[in-house]
Amino acid sequence: MLNEAQVRNIQPKEKTFMLRDDRGLNLRVDPSGRKYWIFRYWENKKEHQISLGPYPDLSLKGARLKRDELQTARAKGENISSHSGKNPQIFADVANEWLKIRMRDKAERYLESINQRLNKYILPTIGTMSLKEISPRYILDLCRHIEASGYCETARRVKALIGQIFRFAIASGWTDADPTTALLGALSPRQNQHYATLTNPQEISILVRAMKAYPYTLIRCAMLFSIYTAARPGEVRAAEWSEIKDDVWDIPAEKMKMKRRHIVPLSSQVKAIIEELKPLTGRGRWLFPTPRNNGKCMSENGVRVALRTIGFTKEQITPHGFRAMFSTIANEHGWNRDVIERQLAHVEENSVRGAYNHAEYMPERIKIMQWWADWLDSLSNSQPST
Numbered sequence: 001m002l003n004e005a006q007v008r009n010i011q012p013k014e015k016t017f018m019l020r021d022d023r024g025l026n027l028r029v030d031p032s033g034r035k036y037w038i039f040r041y042w043e044n045k046k047e048h049q050i051s052l053g054p055y056p057d058l059s060l061k062g063a064r065l066k067r068d069e070l071q072t073a074r075a076k077g078e079n080i081s082s083h084s085g086k087n088p089q090i091f092a093d094v095a096n097e098w099l100k101i102r103m104r105d106k107a108e109r110y111l112e113s114i115n116q117r118l119n120k121y122i123l124p125t126i127g128t129m130s131l132k133e134i135s136p137r138y139i140l141d142l143c144r145h146i147e148a149s150g151y152c153e154t155a156r157r158v159k160a161l162i163g164q165i166f167r168f169a170i171a172s173g174w175t176d177a178d179p180t181t182a183l184l185g186a187l188s189p190r191q192n193q194h195y196a197t198l199t200n201p202q203e204i205s206i207l208v209r210a211m212k213a214y215p216y217t218l219i220r221c222a223m224l225f226s227i228y229t230a231a232r233p234g235e236v237r238a239a240e241w242s243e244i245k246d247d248v249w250d251i252p253a254e255k256m257k258m259k260r261r262h263i264v265p266l267s268s269q270v271k272a273i274i275e276e277l278k279p280l281t282g283r284g285r286w287l288f289p290t291p292r293n294n295g296k297c298m299s300e301n302g303v304r305v306a307l308r309t310i311g312f313t314k315e316q317i318t319p320h321g322f323r324a325m326f327s328t329i330a331n332e333h334g335w336n337r338d339v340i341e342r343q344l345a346h347v348e349e350n351s352v353r354g355a356y357n358h359a360e361y362m363p364e365r366i367k368i369m370q371w372w373a374d375w376l377d378s379l380s381n382s383q384p385s386t
Helices: 004-009 059-075 091-102 107-124 136-148 154-172 180-181 203-214 216-227 233-237 268-281 301-309 323-332 335-341 362-381
Strands: 017-020 025-029 035-043 046-055 247-253 263-264
Touching: 035 301, 046 059, 059 091, 091 107, 091 154, 107 136, 136 154, 136 180, 136 216, 154 180, 203 216, 203 362, 216 233, 216 268, 216 301, 216 323, 216 362, 233 301, 263 362, 268 335, 268 362, 323 335, 323 362, 335 362
Parallel strands: none
Antiparallel strands: 017 025, 025 035, 035 046, 247 263
């Protein structure tokens, strides 16, 4: 247990840390030297935290009294997540409410990325802070620290995510200001994102031959499935056996970036890959499960690492670059641009053409996907030049 002298004299460290008192009471010490009382408790195997107030405004004795009040309320079966007032007291609690209410219908892969940013960058830094404590400067320091690590786009997304949660809190009547609005233009400007790809037929032939020679069946099939279908890497990783229907891969709307159902015609080459996979993964959910067989689909590193293993750098090709390769080569060979764009599931959100038709241009799309697979095979089956 802590005593008043310890609390008064404790010095900050480079990172935020907690000192435990007793029965869930903790003192959080920030790098700035700010000290804050936190009550921690577990419910349904999940940790929750409630901010009680800053030290020395709230003494050790006063913090223990507040803790006892909360413990008593819990014993009576009361919901104490917002017991220090009508509303959630700390950012983590607001974030949890936002996830439950605003994110409940979102795609699984999208939620994974949201939770990763929350748990890796945001909650460890400001999760235990009250909404009123979180200033624009505090958020700016957090985002600039991420930028300094070389992740400028991540910094922008973290700022946007914090802003979404604050706007949810404003709409809920829990606070009256969003500190991220003061950071307009404060972060590094967005750079146009171009995925590395290959467009030289000789280089593509080397790539496809190396893919076909890859010794690990599951990864080899994932690489070839990716390049033949020109689908987004996340869509390939999360492909399910229930989505393979006759001659098409029918991707439901909730798994697509634009939340629109998408159909990928299956070339004979992709059908052969599917037949090869059936004995390996056909009894499970995923076409490409994780090698650890833990019920999850293959990680984003599976195909990416394999590309490095067969000798291609990230400056040469990325899994997402297969899409740019398909677009470039198909356009060069005179295919209808609208057919190419529809097959890539590229649709302008402000289109005035009416409802999106997932089967639009389907006869042409069947032809182009078979042409694309045949073109890739023709390169890989030709003799490399010396």
